[in-house]
Amino acid sequence: MSNPASATGTAAKAGLTMGALGVVFGDIGTSPLYALRECLQALPADERSASILGALSLVFWALLFEVTFKYLGFVMRADNRGEGGIFALLALSHGEHQRPRKGGSWLIILILFGAALLYGDGVITPAISVLGAAEGLESFNPNLAQYVPLIACVILGGLFLVQYKGTKAIGRIFGPAMVVWFLVLGSLGLWHIVETPAVLAAVNPVHGFRLLAEHPTNAAAILGAVVLVITGAEALYADMGHFGRKYIARAWYFGAFPGLVLNYFGQGAWALSHPGDPTSPFFALVPEGPARLVLTGLSIVAAIIASQAMISGTFSLTRQAIQLGYFPRLQVNYTNPDQSGQIYLPLVNGALALGSIWTVITFKSSNNLAAAYGIAVTGTMVVTTIAFYSVMRRRWRWPLLGAAALAAVFLLFDGALFYSNLHKLVHGGWFPVLVALGMLAIMHTWKKGKEEIFRRIYANEITEDELCNVAASDRIVRVRGTAVFMAGLARGTPLVLLHHVKANKVLHETVVLLSVVTEEVPAVPDAERVEVREIGQGLGVWRVVARYGYMESPDVTALMERVRDTGVPVKLTETTYYFNREMIITGGDTRLWHWQKRLYSLLSRNARPVRDYYRLPPMQIIEVGLPIQL
Structure with missing residues (x-):
C-alpha cells in the first residue's frame, strides 16, 4: 500500500494531486453530462426561466455542503491508519478498546447495508456515465439517437473485457485526461458566464430556498435531480488511502470544484439565454459541428475513467468484505506485482458487466436512468453519517451534544435528499435497492453461518495440553517432513489434525498449527505479521498466528518461509498442508433461518477453495471432509 505522506518534492505532490483528480x-x-439537464426538466415548464437561478443555487450549495463541508471537513478525518471507506467506519465505530459485536448489531447491519448499496451504485454508474456521454452524438446528428444504447453497450463491453489487464496501464492517463476534462468544463462554462453574468446571482442560497418554498409539489423532483450533482462524493472517503486527504482536498479546491461550478453556471447561463431549447445544456455549450463531436469524444473518455474508478472500487470493497469474513472467498488476481491494491475479481467483473449492460438495454437513455439513480447514493450518505456519529462518540469521545448536533446537520441534508429520491422506487429505483438487499443477505448470512460453524466446531475443543499428550504418545508414529494444519481459531486443536491422527496414527516431525487472522485495520505492519510459539517442549509442535489487514490478501507459501526463518525446522519441499472442506447439511437446530441455511450451503459449495485463496502449492495439500449440520 502506498504511503502518501512519504511523498516529497513538487513532482511527487503534483502527481498525487493529479492522480486524485x-x-x-x-x-x-x-x-x-446529465445532472443540470434533469434539474431543468424538474422545474415547472411555465416558470423555467425564473427557476433556473434557484436550481443552480441548490446545485452550488449541494457541492459546497456535501463535498467540502461534510466529507473534506469532517468525515475524512475518520481514517483507519490512513484508509477510509465504509469498512473503515465499521472498524472505527467499535471504539478504540472495544471488540466488535457479532453480526446481530443494528449498527453493523446498517453499515453493511451501506456497503451493499455501493454495489448497486457500481452497476448504475458505468451505465449512466457512458450513456450520458454517448448521447452527445444525438446533438451532433439526431439520426444517431437510435444507436446510442448499442454504442454504450459496446463501450461498456470493451471496458469490462479489458479489466483482467489491470489499471496500471490505463491509470497513467487517468490524471492527465481528467485535468484536460476539468479545464474544458471550466473554460466552456466561463465562456457562457461572461455572456450572461446575471447567472452568478445563484450563489445566493435564498434563490434555492425560494424555489423549494414556492413549488412544494415539485420539491421532491427538484432535490432528486440535485442529488445527481454529488454522485461520487463517497469516493473521496473510499479512496483516501491511495492519495491522502491533503492531496484529495487540493485536487478538489484547485481542479474539480472550480471546473464543476463554472460548468454548471455556464449551462445555467445558456439555459437563461435559450429558455425553450430542449437541447442538452451541456453539449449546447459548444456550437454544432466538429467541436461538439470532439466534446462528445472527450466525454466518453471521461465516462470510461469514471466507470473504471467505480469498478476498481467495487473490486477493493469485495476483497475487504472477504477478508473481514462478510463474503465467501472469490478468485482474486493481482494485476500489478508492485501494487497489491490493483486487483481483478473475475466473478465480480462479470456480474457488474451483465448488470450495467442490462441497465443500458432496459433504460435506453440517461434521462430514464436518472429517474432510478440517487437512492443508492443518498442511502450510503445517510449510513455514513450514522456511522460517523458512532465514531465521534466511541472513538473520539466527543460530548453527546456536539456529536449529536453535527450529525443532525448532516442528517437534515442527507435525509432530505434521500426522502426526495424515494419516489424513484417505482421508476427503476428498485433495481439498486434490490441489488443492495441481495448483497446484504449474502454478507450477513455468510458471517452468521461462519459464526455458527465455529461455535459448533470449537464447542468441545481439544486443549493444547491434550494435544501435547497426543504428540508424546508412543502409539503415534512420527514421520519425516512438515505438516501445516490450517486452524480457524488461534486456540485449541484443529479438527483436521484430530481426524488425521485418528485415521493414520501418525504425526510429522514438525507440526504447525497455522491461523490466518484478519485485523480491522487496512494493513498490519510487517514486524507484527507473524507470531510463532512452541507448544510443549521438544514435541515438534508450533502454533503460528499470521495477521493481515482487510486491504491485504494472505500468501501462506511466503508466510511459511518467514516461519522457517524464525527457527522452526520447516522443510518447504516436504511440507503438506491439511485443511477441512466443509460439507453443509441443512435441517439442524441452529440460529439461522431456513433460507439462510440454504443460501449459506450454496455459497459454501461455490466459494473458492482454501488452497487457491491462500495460494498453497497444489501438489502439497490434503483436504479432509467435515460434514456440518446447520
Missing part, C-alpha cells in the same frame, strides 16, 4: 473525482466529474 483522475481517480477520485471521475464519477462526480461526469455528472455535468
